[in-house]
Amino acid sequence: MKKTVLITGASRGIGRATARLFAHEGYQVAINYHKSKQAAQELEAELTSEGCTAMTVHADVSNRDQVFEMVDKVLFSYEQIDILICNAGIANYGLITDFTEADWRSIFAVNVDGIFHAVQAVLPHMIHRKAGKIITASSIWGLSGASCESAYSASKAAVIGLTQSLAKELGPSGICVNCVAPGATRTDMISGFSPEALEAFRMETPLERIGTPEDIAKTYLFLASSAADFITGQVISPNGGYII
Numbered sequence: 001m002k003k004t005v006l007i008t009g010a011s012r013g014i015g016r017a018t019a020r021l022f023a024h025e026g027y028q029v030a031i032n033y034h035k036s037k038q039a040a041q042e043l044e045a046e047l048t049s050e051g052c053t054a055m056t057v058h059a060d061v062s063n064r065d066q067v068f069e070m071v072d073k074v075l076f077s078y079e080q081i082d083i084l085i086c087n088a089g090i091a092n093y094g095l096i097t098d099f100t101e102a103d104w105r106s107i108f109a110v111n112v113d114g115i116f117h118a119v120q121a122v123l124p125h126m127i128h129r130k131a132g133k134i135i136t137a138s139s140i141w142g143l144s145g146a147s148c149e150s151a152y153s154a155s156k157a158a159v160i161g162l163t164q165s166l167a168k169e170l171g172p173s174g175i176c177v178n179c180v181a182p183g184a185t186r187t188d189m190i191s192g193f194s195p196e197a198l199e200a201f202r203m204e205t206p207l208e209r210i211g212t213p214e215d216i217a218k219t220y221l222f223l224a225s226s227a228a229d230f231i232t233g234q235v236i237s238p239n240g241g242y243i244i
């Protein structure tokens with residue numbers, strides 16, 4: 001039987017590349033989207049036309065009811081969820097003095113609460129089966145902090161703490177929980193950066209390039225695979241050596 005992966009934020013960027021990679025590796029893929037319905041549906045059509053198994057599922061991950069409905073839909077169609085990748089995320093930039101409370105809360109609602117909801121929604125199923133892998137998305141800025149990205153960095157540091165706690169709590173239930181903390185990766189999320197800023201970032205990176213969504217997708221795939229069966233509570237940072 002094919003394994004099933006549910007990927008949040010799979011309509012664009014890293015999540016989209018991840019859905020493609022897992023589908024090509026033979027997984028049944030549930031593609032979560034929030035606003036980019038058309039992009040998600042195009043991806044589903046592309047993958048199914050290639051003989052892969054894929055479905056789209058809508059949910060704003062910050063909305064608990066929508067997340068539980070999404071998980072129910074995936075379980076109804078695919079009967080089980082082997083891998084949950086909590087990839088959906090948003091960023092905003094600005095001086096801490098300019099941040100409104102709403103700016104702050106919106107980041108945490110998606111980047112942290114979104115993972116809490118998704119994990120709680122899949123856990124009864126995974127605990128019942130005594131198996132499962134949960135992978136969360138942090139960032140190098142969750143490891144080291146970024147100027148003018150305080151809310152984002154704090155939310156991504158929270159993801160690491162959540163991942164480590166869950167790994168300890170869920171290990172006895174046969175569930176691995178790990179975190180991927182990418183470096184700068186070419187997606188819409190960094191489209192606001194100037195070419196000069198990206199070039200400076202590239203120059204500071206030992207491997208002398210910005211990451212691709214596929215680089216990060218491969219890290220997710222490794223953590224989902226049996227090659228990572230004895231790995232839990234870890235943070236893997238595909239970042240070209242930017243942080244060593």
Ligand code: NAP
Nearest residue numbers: 009011012013014034035036060061088089139184185187
């Ligand atoms: P992206 O290109 O901006 O795509 C974001 C994805 O998240 C989209 O599919 C979007 O879906 C989804 N999303 C946003 N808010 C959502 C919500 N409320 N509910 C459900 N889905 C939601 O971002 P990315 O670069 O691929 O980032 C993916 C993850 O990697 C994020 O957690 C990000 O923080 C992390 N990361 C990225 C970088 C980077 O440099 N790109 C570096 C480190 C970490 P819709 O379009 O359908 O709304």
